[in-house]
Amino acid sequence: MLKDHSASSSNPPVRSSKRLLKWLGAAVFGSSLLVAGCGGGSDPSQSWVGTWSAAPTGPADATVTAALAAPFTFTNQTVRMIVRSSVDGSQVRVRLSNEIGNAPSSVLVNAAQVALRSSGSSIVAGSSRALTFNGQTSVTIPPKGFVLSDPVKLDVPALADLAISLHLPGPISVNSFHAITRQTNYVSAAGNFVDAATMPTAATSPYWYLLSGVDVVHDDRVAALVAFGDSITDGFGEQKDRVDAPTPWPSWPSRLAERLQANDSTKSLAVLNAGIAGNRILNDAALSAPLSLASLQGYATAGPSALSRFQRDVVGQANASCVVVLLGINDIGQGPARGQVVTADQIIAGHQQIIAKARSAGLSVIGATLTPFAGFPAPYYSADNEAKRQAVNAWIRGSKSFDAVIDFDAVVKDPAVPTQLLASFDSGDHLHPSDAGYQAMANSIDLPTVRGLCFK
Structure with a gap:
């Protein structure tokens, strides 16, 4: 059933025009739609936009979850996480989060890179870009805080796999992560491998650690x-x-x-x-x-x-x-x-x-x-x-x-x-x-x- 609620809604419509908009059905049933306004969208000039995100999660009280500590504890290791863009762009920045928990520790990221992913833990030749934070190659993410990297030039196609690599000198237990990724990610043995064409992998992981967004x-x-x-x-x-x-x-x-x-x-x-x-x-x-x-x-x-x-x-x-x-x-x-x-x-x-x-x-x-x-x-x-x-x-x-x-x-x-x-x-x-x-x-x-x- 199709309904136009813009005239009767208590929320005044943003647009003056009113039209019945058809909702396309799926394999089983169609869906009903009501319209009472519209959203935003940027100026046609170059603009930053999120191309990927994951909401950070983690235990409010990390002391309760000692049994879960192993997958989130790092000492001189590199994590390479795979995400996918939703729109294309010509520059990139990433967001790293340490926002979760009642009393998280600060997290030192010693080095970070972004690249186009080819397959597995391998990246496309020539696509790796070192990330900096206020001009520095390392950054400390404060407790309950987040950081944005400086922009780097990289042509990112839409629906492209990206590899974000972080070296964590540690020892540190990461309290902000995303658990349900259904994507294979990669953890190294000891060493900084953020710029490796194929990262030497000691273990795979289903988690995205610290990473909560990529903008283009x-x-x-x-x-x-x-x-x-x-x-x-x-x-x-x-x-x-x-x-x-x-x-x-x-x-x-x-x-x-x-x-x-x-x-x-x-x-x-x-x-x-x-x-x-x-x-x-x-x-x-x-x-x-x-x-x-x-x-x-x-x-x-x-x-x-x-x-x-x-x-x-x-x-x-x-x-x-x-x-x-x-x-x-x-x-x-x-x-x-x-x-x-x-x-x-x-x-x-x-x-x-x-x-x-x-x-x-x-x-x-x-x-x-x-x-x-x-x-x-x-x-x-x-x-x-x-x-x-x-x-x-x-x-x-x-x-x-x-x-x-x-x-x-x-x-x-x-x-x-x-x-x-x-x-x-x-x-x-x-x-x-x-x-x-x-x-x-x-x-x-x-x-x-x-x-x-x-x-x-």
């Missing part, structure tokens, strides 16, 4: 769409990691970036993934009883609440102009196990706060319905929790609070049993979509509508 200078009108969510935005699902191109990056934001680049009218719209597995709108990550390796891992990766991280992970992105919000299922499902049961009305109030924060920053805000989860183990799934999901979805679809709505629930649900994922879109755990499901979600998004919301 784009030579055209440009804007960034931020996907703000939990594991279903982060790309968690099928248990396989990406190693090399052309294997696609497994998340609906990555698949959306591919669609945008295939369309001449949307090539200047970046897509930034600000999903965190286990993230909730209303509450920070919390330990659940009984203590186990799994509960410690969940505590270390689920991050601060969406309300508390919105400024950092959305508004703080270079040239962010619009945001897609897909959050709330963990507020519903995690509450019973953590003694933090919430109501549908509380989740809706959290969404209203996110909308207010987005609008105060001049961003268009697009709501997305919560996807089915019947079959996921109790107490996460229950009849009461399903009723909460239905209530939240009804509000997202019908409240006219968002500038647009993507009905992801309609895209991936089983028509015969609408409380559960369609089997071909189910990763197997009955909560997270498969890679085919993520592709269907991305395919359901109408590009002209997104373009209209993200550019003035």
Whole structure:
């Protein structure tokens, strides 16, 4: 069902023209759309824009997670992390974060480089650029702080693999990282190998350490769409990691970036993934009883609440102009196990706060319905929790609070049993979509509508 809510919305439209915009259907169902405004977008001159991002996570109290210390502790080692651009650019800068934790230590990065990745831990010949920070080759990231590198000239194609290499003299336990990457990254034995054509690898890792963003200078009108969510935005699902191109990056934001680049009218719209597995709108990550390796891992990766991280992970992105919000299922499902049961009305109030924060920053805000989860183990799934999901979805679809709505629930649900994922879109755990499901979600998004919301 197509609806134009701009006339009746309590939020005055930014644009004077009103038109019914068709939402393209995916393999299962179409999605409804409502329109009440538009977003930003930069001046046509050269502008910085985020081309890749990952929301930093980590344990608030590192002393609790001693059992997890090994993958995050470095002594005279180099880490080479692989990320992918979403738009092209002619200059590059990176963002390194030490923002997570109640009392993180400062982190010394002795050397850093960025390059185009060819395959594995190897880089494209002639593409490596040394990174500096205020003209210095080393930088100390302060506790609860972040740093931006100086710009370097490097022609970065859209949808290109980049290799960011950091030498960490240590010994240091990194407290800020991103856990659900589904990308193979590389850790060296002892030594500084940031400029190595092929990094000698002592171990592979699924983590991005310290690295939280890559910006480029784009030579055209440009804007960034931020996907703000939990594991279903982060790309968690099928248990396989990406190693090399052309294997696609497994998340609906990555698949959306591919669609945008295939369309001449949307090539200047970046897509930034600000999903965190286990993230909730209303509450920070919390330990659940009984203590186990799994509960410690969940505590270390689920991050601060969406309300508390919105400024950092959305508004703080270079040239962010619009945001897609897909959050709330963990507020519903995690509450019973953590003694933090919430109501549908509380989740809706959290969404209203996110909308207010987005609008105060001049961003268009697009709501997305919560996807089915019947079959996921109790107490996460229950009849009461399903009723909460239905209530939240009804509000997202019908409240006219968002500038647009993507009905992801309609895209991936089983028509015969609408409380559960369609089997071909189910990763197997009955909560997270498969890679085919993520592709269907991305395919359901109408590009002209997104373009209209993200550019003035």
